[in-house]
Structures are given as structure tokens and as C-alpha cells.
Amino acid sequence: MRQKTVTTYYNIHTHKPTGAPDVTELVNVYQHFAAAMQYPACSVGIHPWYLHDRESQLNELNKIALQPNVLAIGECGLDKVTKTSWELQLTIFRAQIDLAITLHKPLITHCVRAYHEVTLELKAKHVAVPAIFHGFNKSEAVAQQLLGNGWYLSFGAALIDGHEQVARVLAAVPDDRFFLETDDADISINEIYAAAARIRNCTADAIILQQQHNFKTVFNR
Ligand SMILES: [Zn+2]
Numbered sequence: 001m002r003q004k005t006v007t008t009y010y011n012i013h014t015h016k017p018t019g020a021p022d023v024t025e026l027v028n029v030y031q032h033f034a035a036a037m038q039y040p041a042c043s044v045g046i047h048p049w050y051l052h053d054r055e056s057q058l059n060e061l062n063k064i065a066l067q068p069n070v071l072a073i074g075e076c077g078l079d080k081v082t083k084t085s086w087e088l089q090l091t092i093f094r095a096q097i098d099l100a101i102t103l104h105k106p107l108i109t110h111c112v113r114a115y116h117e118v119t120l121e122l123k124a125k126h127v128a129v130p131a132i133f134h135g136f137n138k139s140e141a142v143a144q145q146l147l148g149n150g151w152y153l154s155f156g157a158a159l160i161d162g163h164e165q166v167a168r169v170l171a172a173v174p175d176d177r178f179f180l181e182t183d184d185a186d187i188s189i190n191e192i193y194a195a196a197a198r199i200r201n202c203t204a205d206a207i208i209l210q211q212q213h214n215f216k217t218v219f220n221r
Contacts, residue, residue: 010215011189012154013134013181033064043108045074048089049082071219073100074108081112097125106130106218115142130218135183143169153178157185159195167199175210
């Protein structure tokens with residue numbers, strides 16, 4: 001594994017690893033889980049879009065999830081737009097919630113038009129590990145509900161696209177309850193940090209310190 005120098009930025013969800021020395025990036029691995037071993041830090045999970053052979057996918061996931069460089073389970077969740085059957089999505093999401101609980105690792109959720117349903121699932125299992133809603137781009141009302149349950153929001157490219165609703169949510173989110181990410185966008189995490197500083201009307205250094213604190217608290221490093 002590559003040795004890290006000093007981390008300035010944290011990118012908690014990316015599909016495009018850069019290997020930049022000043023970024024701790026959680027590379028998301030959603031299939032062929034053995035690939036997770038090549039990254040200093042990653043998250044592994046079965047994405048509702050890529051659910052095909054549940055037995056073998058779950059077996060493989062359960063094994064790789066034990067590795068110390070796997071810092072979180074996910075992205076996993078529920079999606080009302082994909083063709084994958086709802087029943088199958090539910091079964092696999094529940095199995096991954098259980099896995100996160102067993103391993104005491106945070107859960108990164110993928111949620112498309114299913115905030116109510118994802119909330120019900122997390123509550124039914126009394127999830128005490130941190131749950132992070134990645135790629136958040138919904139309303140203040142949805143944000144309030146998620147935050148009210150003690151969960152975290154992670155923001156990405158929507159901050160740069162001039163998405164006003166998301167900007168309002170980020171402007172109001174408490175310092176200790178949010179993360180930043182690039183997901184599959186062709187932008188750098190530095191740009192996302194700069195956008196966050198603008199929207200929250202604070203310095204880039206303030207964002208860096210908050211993210212450092214949040215990362216250490218949630219991912220335990
Ligand atoms: Zn993603």
C-alpha cells in the first residue's frame with residue numbers, strides 16, 4: 001500500500017481515483033471486489049444497479065469488507081428508477097446494513113426517490129453506525145429529516161452546477177454533519193471544497209478543518 005504524506009482533502013466517495021498525495025480518497029468499489037485491495041482506502045458495496053448474482057456477490061463482499069482498508073460499506077441502498085426488482089434491492093440492502101453493523105463500519109447510501117423507504121430500513125435495524133447519504137441533492141425538508149435522525153449528508157458536483165436548493169441545504173448544515181465527494185464527476189475535490197467554502201461563506205481552511213474532524217470522527221482515522 002502507498003504511504004500517504006499529509007492529507008489536506010478528504011473525498012469520501014469517488015469512482016475515479018487520482019492518487020493525489022494530499023487527498024485521502026475513498027474509492028468506491030461496486031463489483032469485482034478483489035480490486036479493493038489496491039487502494040489505501042475504499043468503500044465496498046453492492047449497488048442496486050449492478051445486482052446480478054446475489055449469492056456470489058454477497059459472499060465476495062462479506063470477505064473483502066473485513067479488510068482494514070475498507071473504511072465503509074456502500075454505496076448501497078434503494079433506487080426507484082433502476083430496473084432491478086424492488087424485493088431484491090430490499091434483501092441486498094438489508095444484508096449490507098447488517099454487515100455494516102456487524103463490522104462497525106459506516107454505511108454509504110445510494111438513494112434515488114426512496115428517502116422514505118431507506119429511512120424506514122435504517123430505523124428498523126436501529127442502525128448505530130454512521131449513515132452517510134452520498135450525492136445529496138434534495139430539498140431542505142428531506143435534509144432536515146435525515147439530519148434529525150443523526151445521519152450525515154455528502155455533497156458533490158451539484159455544488160458546482162449552481163444547484164440552488166443544494167446550496168441552501170449546504171449553507172445550513174451543521175459543521176459536523178457533512179462530507180464532500182466527487183463521485184463520478186470529472187472535477188477535483190479541491191474545486192468541491194472551494195465551492196463549499198463559497199456557499200458556507202467561510203474560508204477554505206475552515207472547510208479543511210471541519211472535514212478533517214468529521215472524517216476522523218466517522219471513519220475513526
Ligand atoms: Zn457513486
